[in-house]
């Protein structure tokens with residue numbers, strides 16, 4: 001049997017909210033990781049608003065964010081849906097990470113997921129997120145799609161995801177991310 005090295009995944013939640021369902025999804029993912037995978041969850045709340053005049057040098061907090069992306073084997077991005085798209089906070093973070101030198105998002109395998117209180121579980125935000133990621137040269141995994149609808153009804157008060165179908169899809173997504181990462185970034 002082939003021995004694989006551990007894959008270190010960086011989790012990014014597009015919501016800054018303390019009780020965020022998307023951040024809760026990442027915490028759930030951490031409990032469901034397949035063997036040989038780690039997940040660190042990174043805060044993006046401290047990133048300043050992107051300003052092209054502030055790239056040389058990048059603010060320290062931005063440089064650290066970019067470095068953590070560069071060092072990660074893959075990303076797991078949980079996106080809320082704001083007005084049919086990704087949150088401004090997530091777009092801002094991706095804009096910082098998209099810039100040269102080195103463009104840390106380039107060729108980076110990414111799995112995406114999302115939770116919303118609406119009926120469509122971030123499907124529109126995820127489509128926009130795929131578009132952004134493809135534009136910057138990242139490698140978003142296609143399936144399974146993890147779309148957690150009516151999040152206020154499927155998480156308990158402690159942020160535990162109760163929906164068995166969503167839990168199964170999340171497990172499948174993490175399982176699929178491992179071979180995707182090994183194939184795309186050997």
Ligand SMILES: Cc1cc2nc3c(=O)[nH]c(=O)nc-3n(C[C@H](O)[C@H](O)[C@H](O)COP(=O)(O)O)c2cc1C
Pocket residue numbers: 015016017019020021022023080081082083084085115116117118119120121122151
């Ligand atoms: C500005 C704003 C716009 C929103 N637009 C949508 C939307 O387009 N679709 C949707 O399903 N939910 C929408 N919502 C509701 C979010 O799904 C809900 O606030 C969710 O809890 C956000 O994710 P979080 O729990 O990770 O913060 C919106 C919420 C806000 C604050």
